């Protein structure tokens with residue numbers, strides 16, 4: 001059995017912990033396990049990717065989240 005892929009927030013692209021299906025920052029936002037690319041952003045203010053994703057807080061993010 002393949003490991004279950006965690007969900008990512010459709011709003012901020014934050015990759016959520018196993019078994020978590022709600023973004024702590026966007027409780028009303030939709031989440032999806034259909035996402036691609038995985039980046040760990042340590043210093044959002046110094047990261048081009050963070051700027052592109054409009055990430056302001058350090059964390060693990062998906063580059064692309066597909067919400068059905």
Ligand SMILES: [Zn+2]
Nearest residue numbers: 009012023026
């Ligand atoms: Zn979020």
